[in-house]
Amino acid sequence: MSSAAPGSDQLATPLAWADAQARIVGINPAFPRWLGVGPRRLIGQPLAALEQDGEALARFLEQDEREVLRLHRIALGVPGEAPRYADGWVTRTADGWLLEAHPADAFPAPDAAQALPGALSAALKGLAHELRNPLAGLKGAAQLLARRAAARPDDAGERELLELIGAEIDRLSQLVDNLMSSAPQRPHAPLNIHAVLERVLRLTEAEGGWSVRVQRDYDPSIPELSGDADRLAQAVWNLVRNALQAGASTIILRTRVESGLHIREHLHPRALRVEIVDDGRGVPDELAEHLFLPLVSGRAEGTGLGLALAHQVAREHRGSLTFRSRPGHTVFTLLLPQTESEGGAST
Template sequence: LDGDGRFAAALTRLAGETMPLRLRRARLRYPDAEDRFADLWLSRHADGGVLLEVHPVDEFPGEDPALLLPSALSAALKGLAHELRNPLAGVKGAAQLLARRVDDAEGRELVTLIDDEVARLSALLDQLLSPSPPRAHAPLNIHAVLERVLRLAESDAGWAVRLVRDYDPSLPELPGDPDRLVQAVWNLVRNAIEAGAGSVTLRTRAEHALRIGDEVHAIALRLEIADDGRGVPEALAERLFLPLVSGRAEGSGLGLALAQQVAREHRGSLAYRSRPGHTVFTVLLPMGGEAEATQ
C-alpha cells in the first residue's frame, strides 16, 4: 500500500491529532501493477481505530466535492456535534434568563435571534448525529432568508462592514428549506467578512431560460454575494469547495462545502469569480416550474 512512506508517517502524526489529516497525491503501491496516486483522508474513529478514505486524484475534476463530505468527515463531525451540545444548551438557558430582564424592542429582537440560531444549530447537530431525509421544500421568500442573514452579520460585524441590499422586489417565491438556505448564505457572508471585506452586497435577480447543470429552467434566482475583501488565494482556486480546505489557519474548511451541498439540495449550483478587491459567489436556484432536460 505505502509507496513513499507518507502513509506510515501520517499514522504516527494522527496519534496526536484531533482533526482529520489529508495527504495529497500519496503514492500507493499495488501488487503486479504500476504505482498510483491518490488523496488520502485519515481521522480517528470513535473506537480508537483509524478511518481511511482513498480518492484517486483523477476523480476530483469531475466529482461534486459536496458528495465527499459525509464519508470524509463523518467521524470528525459526529465528535464535534457531541462536544457542541452542552455549550449550546448553556447559551439557550442564558438567553431565556436574559429574556426576563430585557424590556426594550431591540433587546427582545436580539434575544429572539439568539434563540432562533440556537434552535437552528441544534437541528443541524441532530442531523449530523442521526441523519434523516431532507425536510420537504415549501414556498419561501428569499428576501426573508437574506434579511435573517443580514441580521446575523450586523450582530457579528457591527459597523465594521457595510451591508448593502440590492434586491429585485418582483421575484416570486421559490421552493426551499429556509433554515438550510440561511446556513448556506450566512457561510458565504461570514467568509467575506473574515476575508477583510469593508462592504458586502447581497443582490437578487431573475434569470429566464437558465441552464443549471443538465437542465434548463424557465425562471431561476441568481443570488450574488459580492465583497471587496482580499479575494480567493490562487493556490486554493481549484480546491476551494473541498472539505477541510481553508485560506485561514483558524478556518474549519467546512463553510463552502456545506454551502455547495445546500445549493445541490435545491437543484441549484454555487460558483465564484475572484480577484483582490472583488469576489462574487453566485447561487443559482430554480424558482419552480418544470425543467427541460437537455443532452
C-alpha cells in the same frame, strides 16, 4: 476558418481565437468536436456568447486590464445545445484573444457532498455530541434573559437581539442533530428569499467586530420559491462570513430572476440568482480548484467547512454555487431553479 498557430489542428485541447472586437475568427478541430456543433455555428460569434452561465468572460473582455483570465469550471456552448464544462484560460494576444478549454469531463470535479471521508464524518459526529450540552445551556440562559426582558416593555431592541440569539441556538441545534444522524431533509416550503437575506443582515449586524457596509440590491418582483429557509440562510451566512474574513469593506446582496438558465447541465425556464459581492482579498489561485471541498481554507484557523456546506445547500435545492474572483472583486453566485407553480411577487 482562420487558424492561429502552426500545429494547432493536431492539438486535442479545444482552442478558439477572437479578433480585437472579441468575435471568433478561428478554432481548431477539437473545439467544435468538443462542443458537439459544426464550425460554422462558431465562426463570427462573440466569444463572450459561449459562456452559458455567468458573465465572467464578458466582463473580462469588456473592461478587465489583465492579460490572462483563469476560469474555473465554466459552462461553454451555443444556444439550444447542452453546455460543456471546462477549466479555461483567456489570453490577450497582439490582435485579439485566445480561449483555451480543458474539458471538465477529462478530470471530473469531486462531489463536495461525497468528499468527507468516513474518519472525518466520525470526528464531526463526535464534535456534534460534545456541542449538545453547551447549546442546551446557552438556550436556557437565553430563555431566562428573554423572560427578564419581557418585564421591560420599553426595551424592544434587547428583545429582538434575544429572539435572534434563540433562533440561532435552535438552528445550531438542528445542525448538530443533522451531524448526529442521517435523517432525511425537511420538506421544502414556500419562502421569501429577501426574508432569508434580511435574516443574514441581522446576523452580520449582531455579530459586530467588522468594519463593513452591507448594501441591498434586490429585485422586489421576485416571487416566492420552494426551499428550506434555515438551510439557505446558513449558506448565505457562510458566504457573507467568508467575505468578512477576506477583509471586505463592502458587501452587496443582489437578487435577480433570469430565464432559460442551464444549472448543473439542466435547462430551467426560470431561476433565481442570488449574488454575494465583496471587495475583499479574493480567492487565492492555489485554492480555486478545490474551494468547495471540506477542509480547504485560506486561513490557518479556518475549518474549511463553510463553503462546502453552502455548496451542499445549493445542491439540495437543485441549484448551483459558483464564484469568480480577483483581488478587490469576488462574486459568489447561487442559482436556484423555480418551478412553474412558484409565482406571485414577493413583498
